[in-house]
Amino acid sequence: MEMLKFFRGYILPLLLAYIVNLLIIKYISKERLRGKIHLVFLRGIIIALVWIVAAFTVFGHVVDFTAAWKNFAGSSALAVAILGLAAQSTLANVFAGIAITASSSRPFDIGDRIKIDSIDPGYVENITLRHTVIKTYQNEIIYVPNSTVGSATIINYTQEDSFSFPIVVSVAYGTDMQKAMDIMADVIVAHPTHHGERPTVLCKSCDDSGVTLRALVETEDFKDNPKACSDCLVEIMKRFAEEGIEIPYNKLVLINSDENKAKA
Numbered sequence: 001m002e003m004l005k006f007f008r009g010y011i012l013p014l015l016l017a018y019i020v021n022l023l024i025i026k027y028i029s030k031e032r033l034r035g036k037i038h039l040v041f042l043r044g045i046i047i048a049l050v051w052i053v054a055a056f057t058v059f060g061h062v063v064d065f066t067a068a069w070k071n072f073a074g075s076s077a078l079a080v081a082i083l084g085l086a087a088q089s090t091l092a093n094v095f096a097g098i099a100i101t102a103s104s105s106r107p108f109d110i111g112d113r114i115k116i117d118s119i120d121p122g123y124v125e126n127i128t129l130r131h132t133v134i135k136t137y138q139n140e141i142i143y144v145p146n147s148t149v150g151s152a153t154i155i156n157y158t159q160e161d162s163f164s165f166p167i168v169v170s171v172a173y174g175t176d177m178q179k180a181m182d183i184m185a186d187v188i189v190a191h192p193t194h195h196g197e198r199p200t201v202l203c204k205s206c207d208d209s210g211v212t213l214r215a216l217v218e219t220e221d222f223k224d225n226p227k228a229c230s231d232c233l234v235e236i237m238k239r240f241a242e243e244g245i246e247i248p249y250n251k252l253v254l255i256n257s258d259e260n261k262a263k264a
Contacts, residue, residue, distance in 0.1 A: 013054040017054035097130075097132075100127070108154060111123060112124050112157075112158045113156075113157040115155040116132075120142070121155075122135050122137070130146065131145060132144045132146055162218050162219060163218070164217065167217055167236075170207065171245055171248070173211065183236065184213060193228045199218070200215070
C-alpha cells in the first residue's frame with residue numbers, strides 16, 4: 001500500500017509529465033511548425049507548465065513543503081517580491097519572447113536567416129522561453145537571450161521573395177563600356193538560379209587603374225546567392241578574356257642594374 005501511494009504521489013506525476021513532453025516534441029516538432037514561430041514559443045510554454053504542475057504535485061505530498069508553502073503564500077506581497085527578484089532575468093526573456101512571437105509583424109520566423117546587431121548572421125533554429133537559437137554557416141549554435149533580441153536591430157535576409165547581392169568588376173580605361181556592361185548583364189541573366197528582371201549594370205567608380213562596374217545578382221533563395229555570384233564572376237572573366245576586355249591589376253617591373261650597366 002505504501003509503495004502504491006509512493007508511486008502515485010511521486011513517480012506517476014513525473015512519468016506522465018515525461019510522456020506528455022515526448023508526445024509534444026514528437027507531434028508538434030520544429031519542422032512541422034516551421035514558419036509558425038508563435039506556436040514554437042507556445043510549445044515551450046506548455047512544456048514548462050506541464051513540468052511545473054508535475055513538480056508541485058510531487059512536492060504537494062511532502063508535508064513540510066506544503067506547510068512552508070502555505071506560510072510563504074500567506075504573505076502574498078512578499079512572495080511576489082521575492083519571486084520577481086529571483087526570476088527577473090527569466091521573466092524578462094519570457095515576456096520578450098511573447099512580444100516577439102505574438103506580434104502580427106514578426107521580425108523573423110523559424111528558418112529565416114537574420115543578423116542581430118553585431119552577432120554573426122545565421123538561421124533561426126528555435127525560440128525557447130529564454131533564448132532565440134541561431135545556427136551559422138560554420139554550424140555554430142548561438143543562444144541569444146530573448147530580451148536582447150527584443151531590443152536589438154534585426155536584419156532579415158529571407159523575408160522578401162528574393163535576395164540580391166552586388167558583384168563588382170574593374171575594366172581598363174579605353175574599354176567599350178557598353179559592351180562590358182552588356183556582357184555582365186548577359187552572364188547574370190543566363191545563370192540558372194537568376195530571379196527577376198535583367199539587371200542594370202552601373203559605373204560604380206573611376207579608380208586609378210580602371211573603371212569599376214557594379215551589378216546585382218538576384219536569386220529566389222538566399223542559399224543560392226553566394227554560388228550564383230561566384231559563378232557569374234568566373235564567367236564574366238572568361239567572357240572578358242574572349243572579347244579582349246582587360247581587367248586591370250597591379251604589375252611589378254623588375255630592372256636588373258647589372259644588365260643595364262652591361263648594355264651601357
